[in-house]
Amino acid sequence: MVDAVVSVCLERLVKVLVKEGNVLLGYRDQFQKVQNDLQYMRSFFKDAERLKRKNEVLKCTLADLRELVYEVEDILADCQLLSNSSGKLLHGFSPIKVPAKYQMGKRLGEINVKITSIKDNITSFLGPLSQSLHGNVQEEGPPRWSSPIYDHTQVVGLEGDTRKLKDWLSQADNSGILSIGVVGMGGLGKTTVAQTVFNEKEMELHFEKRIWVSVSQKFTEDQIMRSILRNLGDANIGDDRGDLLKRINQYLLGKRFLIVLDDVWSEDTSWWLRIYEGLPKGSGSCIIVTTRIEKVARKMGVQEARIHRPKVLGEGHSWSLFCNVAFAENHGSCTSTELECVGKEIVSKCRGLPLAIKAVGGMMLCKPPYYHVWRRIADHFREELTDVDDNSVMASLQCSYDELPSYLKSCLLSLSIYPEDCEISKDQLVRWWIGEGFVPVRNGRLATEASEDCFSGLTNRCLVEVVEWDYNGKISTCKVHDMVRDQVIQIAKDESFSGLNAAHRRHLGLTTDIKEKEIVTSKKLRALISTTKSGEVNKIASSIGNKFCDFRYLRVLDLSKSIFEVPLSTLLGKISNLKHLTCFNLSNTHPLTQVPQTLEKLHNLQILDVSYCQSLKSLPPFVMTFENLVVLDVSHCGSLEFLPEGLEKLSNLQVLLGFKPARAEGEGSRISALRSLSQLRILELQLTRADEIDDNETDALTGLIEMQILTISCFNSFESDKLISKLEKVCPPLQLHELSLKFYPGKTSPKWLNPTSLPMLRYLSICGGNLAQLDKSFWGNDETCWKIKGLKLDSLSHLSVKWEMIQRVMPSLRTVHACWSPELISFPIEGVGFRGGVWKEDRNN
Structure with missing residues (x-):
């Protein structure tokens, strides 16, 4: 975990030193020394993290280093804030800035002395420890969670x-x-x-x-x-x-x-x-x-x-299960004699326990298929399992954690704050990770895309289990196996990531049962996250709500699915104090009638989620000044008529959900504003009237080259004929990967819904509306056909389509979700792989 904390800190340091070097004027040498010392020590962190479990002195040393690095991050953040607030670089001698500069310099100097001392001593720990100490095995953890879903x-x-x-x-x-x-x-x-x-x-x-x-x-x-x-x-x-x-x-x-x-x-x-x-x-x-x-x-x-009484798996079945996970990309087949030899050695240490085998298999899936890599992990794994009888599951999970990339360790530990049996929203997780900087964004990658890759990294390693997924294979909710959860909680406690030590923990779950003392004593919080279970809400007392704005270094504040005794604008009247806040989630909170005005000063905000707030009538214009905004979610806000003017200023926006264009100039943002959002990756567009699109705006989506997922919803549409005419001209981007049409008002699909206009489309969903037939262009010709892998047809009362026609035009189709559509002809309703309205030709493909 120290490696993860250091990695995040170094990434921010490098970014500031390269792009905003002058902001550190007067401290550059100090920060450069921090950077050099931490980069030097990173080569030792993997051994140190593993060996600290066996040596209390090394454990305390790394804990001290972790706290120092957190403090460096706080100083760096304060430097940037001072620069931004004054509009000038950190030099000059105004009466306000001189004391702040003095305190920062003093703190940074003291930190550097301590980090240097740790750097000089840490190597002396690792030499003798790595050769003489053996692993202590933890006791078996609490029981597992479960659901009827299985793979x-x-x-x-x-x-x-x-x-x-x-x-x-x-x-x-x-x-x-x-x-x-x-x-x-x-x-x-x-x-x-x-x-x-x-x-x-x-x-x-x-x-x-x-x-x-x-x-x-x-x-x-x-x-x-x-x-x-x-x-x-x-x-x-x-x-x-x-x-x-x-x-x-x-x-x-x-x-x-x-x-x-x-x-x-x-x-x-x-x-x-x-x-x-x-x-x-x-x-x-x-x-x-x-x-x-x-x-x-x-x-x-x-x-x-x-x-x-089930028995442990035999040698053959153990190896088969391991191969199914570790060689999933090769359909469960190991083609290397060298890897088979060392792989069977690893599997033998799992003692036939399926959970241990799947966990280790998931770890190996993410490793290069090279003998020396597998040999190293096998040797490490053997050390972990020394003298272990009944605890090989926990040992394998610990090994899986040790082998995680540093950024995934933080992501995994974030699961520690959720209660047992809690279904966790993937969107909540990945947005938290973005807001706190857990997600490494390099080489021009979009943060939202990188965060989803992090989530996949955990599911692929069998550390997170899927609860619900859609026809497109995307996961919406997940759970943590209780054995994994127990191990994660223990690590998070040891690392002060979360846990009972309120004075040092950085992350806390918000529940109805939370005590005011927990809030008051957690001065170092970086994230406060609503962890309510599915179908439940948090009832938060005002005495606790009044403390939300007291955490100076809070990055993520998630109050979703919470009910408060007084209006949120009252409780959050001092939210401007949270100047480091990057992620603010108010989804499905009550009562929320307006966004707090003091939010205007939080220009570091990257994620704002007010979805499912039915009483929210408008967003304040200042939201359109948040130039760092990456995600704006206003979906399912029934009373919200449109977004304020200025949407085109949000040039870093990657996800925009629930966008309702204004009907006239001057009222709010028109659909033409989308042209300026060059990084937009996911768009949910809500259209109800023809005058929400002018004739010169129908190409607003065409140039959005980063867009992968588009939803067009026409729920409660008016003047259907005019709206249909406009929709016929709104062509999605050529490279679109996934398209969803909800409540499309026309009886015939739009002409642009064809394999030539959307050659890269892989997933298509059509739900609700009056659709009765698919336009002839939909069926392509002898030279073109769809490359669609997943198709969803839901609640289409009038749509008449033959199954053999779908099969002919979609030869790559693997998954079909079809329900509440009685006019579909000859669609499969039973047979191999078909359950609950979903036909799957071959799950492995």
Whole structure:
């Protein structure tokens, strides 16, 4: 983690020294010395990070260095602020600036002395330590989270397990409820066995209702029953326990149901006995319980004859699972004899535990396929697993962390602030990473694109698990396996990234349960993030809300999905104090009727999200002066009529969501303003009237060469014929990668929706509206066809299209999501790979 902190600091230092060198006038030598010392020490950080777990002196030394580097960053930020606030370079002798300059110089000088001392001593630690010390193994962590979703390509060697459970399920009679237990140690694959059975097509047909409940260590009886009801499509949250159980009974009465209770830990099973008594009996219904504790299964009514104990994977299956992950790009095939030899050595150390194998496989996937690289990691891995019996999972996860690039370590540790079983928004994560500078932006890459690559880096290493993804393969929400989460929390605590040490932590999750003391004592916070669970909101007291503006060095403030007792403009009246703020998320907050006026002074802002704020009627004009803005999200703001004038000034904007053009000059920003946004990568355009586009503005999108994703929404459109005429002339950029049309008012698709005009289109979504047929240009000709891989057709009541026509014109098609469109002809509704309205020809492709 020191490596990650230093990397971020050095990147900012280099940027300022190169591009804004004069801003450091008077301190350049001091900052240059910091840079030189830190760059020298970076070559030792990988060994130091690993070895510090085994030596307390080295651990304390690196902790001191981390704090010093954070302070250097703060000084650098203050220097830039002083320059920006005065509009001049940091020289001159105004009465206001002299004391500030003196204090900065003094602080920087003291820091340099300490960093030099650490540099002189750190190498003396590493020599003897690297040769004499052995790893101490951590205890096995808390239980895993789970969901019914699974990836069948990473299920190996469980055929016998699933067959046994399916045989038991088919034997259930009408006299009661059959209870089955899956018992074993963590990481053994208990959840995967249950997921595989739960998702079997024959189980879907056999049971009228299937319910998956993830039972975390901290749960209440109410939460369990509400989870069951949500599975049954009932989101009501106002009833007491008795009413909840009564409703569950009514939903399930007379039906054959399957309930999976995954990862039960508590030996006090009285909560389950009460729920069980309220369930309707008979009809061949079944319960599956997965747990690490056999006693729990027995107390929940599972008989010995119905307890299944999965075994570790054998050598062959272990290697197959590893190959499926590590050689995913080669369809799970290892073609190198040298890599196979060292790879099997690595796999053998995992002791057949699927979680450990997948974690290590994910790590190797991201490494060059060179023998010396794999040999080095194998040697490191063996050291980690010295004298380890039952903890190879945690050792493999620690190894995966050690091998992460420095910038991904910060990204991974950001997951430590989320509560157990929390579904995490990918957008929230990547925007946080951008705002705090975790994302390395080099060689002209866009920050939003680089941040998504960071997220993919974690999912590819099996450190983050997907909860929900769209037809285009993009992930919208994720979760952290509890074993990964436990390891991440421990590392984050040791590194003062987050944790209980309020005096030093830099990141804090905002929940309803947060105490005022936690806020008051966390003076060094860099990020305060809303971590509410899906379907819930944070209720934040005013006494806590009044403290939000007290964190001088806060970079990221995320108040999304929160309810406050008083208007936010009151609570955030002093937000101008947060001069380092780069990311401000007010999404789905209440009550928010206007953006705080004091936000005007925060010119460092890069991300502003006010989405889902239905009472927000307008944005203040000063938002259009935020030249550093990268993301502006005003989507789903029903009362917002248009954006203020000046959109063209936001030349660094990469993501613009919910843009409603003004209808007339002088009211707000017109669609022509988009021409100036040369870095725009993602655009969601909302059009409802023809006069929102002049004839001379129809080419506004054509020159946006960075644009990859475009959404055009015509919800609640007026004067449909005139709007259709204008839309026919609005041609998307030639290089567009993904297009979404929502509520298109025409009966025939626009003529520009064809493989010649959009030759690089890979994903197409058409949802809602009056579309009845696709224009003849859509079908191309003998020389042209679509290169589309993913197609979504949703809620198209009148669209009549034949499946064979789609197949002919889209030979590269791999995924189709089709639902609520009754006139589609011969579309597949069942068969290999088709579930829930989604046809997949070959998941591996």
